[in-house]
Amino acid sequence: MNDTIIKDLLETIADITGEVKGAYNLRSNGCGVERRSSENIKITPKEDKPGIDINVKPNTKGEMVHIPVVITEDNINDLVYNDFYIGENADVTIVAGCGIHNDGCGTSEHDGIHTFYIGKNAKVKYVEKHYGEGSVQSTKILNPTTIVHMEENSYCEMEMTQIKGVNSTQRETEANVGKDAKLVINEKLMTHDNQVAHSNISGNLDGKGAVLQIVSRSVAKDNSVQVFHPVAIGNEKCKAHVQCDSIIMDHAKVSSIPEIQANHTDAQIVHEAAIGRINNEQLLKLETFGLSEEEAEEVIVEAFLS
Numbered sequence: 001m002n003d004t005i006i007k008d009l010l011e012t013i014a015d016i017t018g019e020v021k022g023a024y025n026l027r028s029n030g031c032g033v034e035r036r037s038s039e040n041i042k043i044t045p046k047e048d049k050p051g052i053d054i055n056v057k058p059n060t061k062g063e064m065v066h067i068p069v070v071i072t073e074d075n076i077n078d079l080v081y082n083d084f085y086i087g088e089n090a091d092v093t094i095v096a097g098c099g100i101h102n103d104g105c106g107t108s109e110h111d112g113i114h115t116f117y118i119g120k121n122a123k124v125k126y127v128e129k130h131y132g133e134g135s136v137q138s139t140k141i142l143n144p145t146t147i148v149h150m151e152e153n154s155y156c157e158m159e160m161t162q163i164k165g166v167n168s169t170q171r172e173t174e175a176n177v178g179k180d181a182k183l184v185i186n187e188k189l190m191t192h193d194n195q196v197a198h199s200n201i202s203g204n205l206d207g208k209g210a211v212l213q214i215v216s217r218s219v220a221k222d223n224s225v226q227v228f229h230p231v232a233i234g235n236e237k238c239k240a241h242v243q244c245d246s247i248i249m250d251h252a253k254v255s256s257i258p259e260i261q262a263n264h265t266d267a268q269i270v271h272e273a274a275i276g277r278i279n280n281e282q283l284l285k286l287e288t289f290g291l292s293e294e295e296a297e298e299v300i301v302e303a304f305l306s
Contacts, residue, residue, distance in 0.1 A: 074104025132165030234267025
């Protein structure tokens with residue numbers, strides 16, 4: 001199972017990086033397995049702790065970085081520190097995330113701490129996906145921490161997705177947005193069974209003209225619990241918009257706690273939050289096309305999270 005998963009993942013990365021220039025680092029069960037740097041992107045292992053440094057040269061354009069983590073063993077507790085240094089005027093896409101396949105009875109956990117230093121006029125798209133599967137007796141835990149430092153006129157878009165199989169998540173995100181910089185965070189989450197997911201986001205708008213947009217969409221099923229706490233802090237003339245939308249089903253519990261703070265008279269910060277069940281009219285309309293109630297719910301949930 002381990003060799004097959006790793007082989008398939010390497011082939012997928014090779015197919016992608018064969019068409020688009022870039023670099024990759026594959027980590028499996030707490031160890032580095034495969035690594036490749038490019039002319040403009042250098043990946044080096046840390047000497048003092050587990051993890052890697054990713055250095056992107058200034059003016060690098062159209063390259064990708066893949067840093068997947070795979071856990072296929074029971075009783076693994078993997079902690080990794082990855083630091084990204086994005087040079088001025090660079091434009092890159094970074095694809096990360098962790099997949100846990102635990103068929104045992106113990107706990108498999110991955111805690112990834114990612115810190116971004118985004119240079120002046122640089123542009124970054126960061127895609128992070130988490131997924132878990134395996135026996136119902138096993139526990140799959142993912143605790144991602146993301147820290148972002150953005151210099152003048154930089155842009156960063158983050159897509160953070162967790163849709164299945166993770167028993168417990170504690171996500172921590174902290175951003176420091178500089179002058180005329182813009183950060184967009186899109187979070188998508190689905191929990192089921194007795195899963196618990198917490199997400200805390202702290203966005204500090206420190207530079208004049210800084211912009212922050214946070215959009216969270218989540219679906220909570222069965223007896224799962226979700227808590228979403230985004231905080232937008234305007235310390236200069238800036239704009240921020242926080243939006244939290246959740247669908248609640250069965251006996252789930254959802255808490256949405258958007259918080260805004262203005263420390264400057266020209267800070268413009270807005271928040272919205274909505275939690276509700278699936279609309280009965282939408283269900284009925286889909287059922288008239290021959291779908292069962294369960295199939296109709298799946299279509300609505302998929303569309304909501306897309």
